[in-house]
Amino acid sequence: MTATPAVISGSRQAVRLVLGAAAAVVAALVLLGLLVAVVAARPTGADTVFGLGLGAAGAAALGVGLLVVARAGALARRPAGRTRATAVLTRCLLAATVVAVAMMVVGVVAVSASRAVAPGLGAGAAAVLLVGLAALAGRTRRRLSVAPDPPVASPPIPIPVIPVQRSAEPAPVARGASDPGPAADAR
Numbered sequence: 001m002t003a004t005p006a007v008i009s010g011s012r013q014a015v016r017l018v019l020g021a022a023a024a025v026v027a028a029l030v031l032l033g034l035l036v037a038v039v040a041a042r043p044t045g046a047d048t049v050f051g052l053g054l055g056a057a058g059a060a061a062l063g064v065g066l067l068v069v070a071r072a073g074a075l076a077r078r079p080a081g082r083t084r085a086t087a088v089l090t091r092c093l094l095a096a097t098v099v100a101v102a103m104m105v106v107g108v109v110a111v112s113a114s115r116a117v118a119p120g121l122g123a124g125a126a127a128v129l130l131v132g133l134a135a136l137a138g139r140t141r142r143r144l145s146v147a148p149d150p151p152v153a154s155p156p157i158p159i160p161v162i163p164v165q166r167s168a169e170p171a172p173v174a175r176g177a178s179d180p181g182p183a184a185d186a187r
Contacts, residue, residue, distance in 0.1 A: 025063040047118045
């Protein structure tokens with residue numbers, strides 16, 4: 001059994017999304033490692049810690065979002081899952097946009113309060129990652145709504161059965177039932 005080109009490209013896209021999610025999680029872990037290193041090295045580096053924390057939160061949210069987009073693609077492959085996939089992508093788009101705006105607000109407040117650049121850089125990086133996620137979710141949602149519905153296997157057409165018709169000839173009768181035989185001719 002061979003796969004159709006749509007299934008092949010869909011599975012490749014899913015693999016890319018999962019690999020992207022894994023890379024985002026690795027980036028979040030690196031940022032958290034740097035955060036711990038900064039806290040351990042100098043206890044007064046709160047601004048740097050805050051910036052690294054915002055960047056790590058953005059990278060982690062990107063990883064989760066990429067997995068959600070991959071799941072929506074898997075849902076869309078089922079005949080009845082296209083509507084559900086569109087709803088999941090809409091939620092992902094809205095959540096990524098709201099979190100990106102929240103990251104920017106937190107970054108601006110942190111920069112204005114501390115006059116340090118690190119929180120702004122961390123919040124900006126997180127917002128850029130989340131805006132990219134929102135764009136990916138929106139593009140995928142648009143492709144789902146524009147693409148034609150996948151062909152659904154129609155049920156087989158029933159073959160009409162013609163009942164047995166009676167012929168004009170009488171049905172054959174077993175010998176001896178109504179056939180009088182040679183004895184009747186002898187009379």
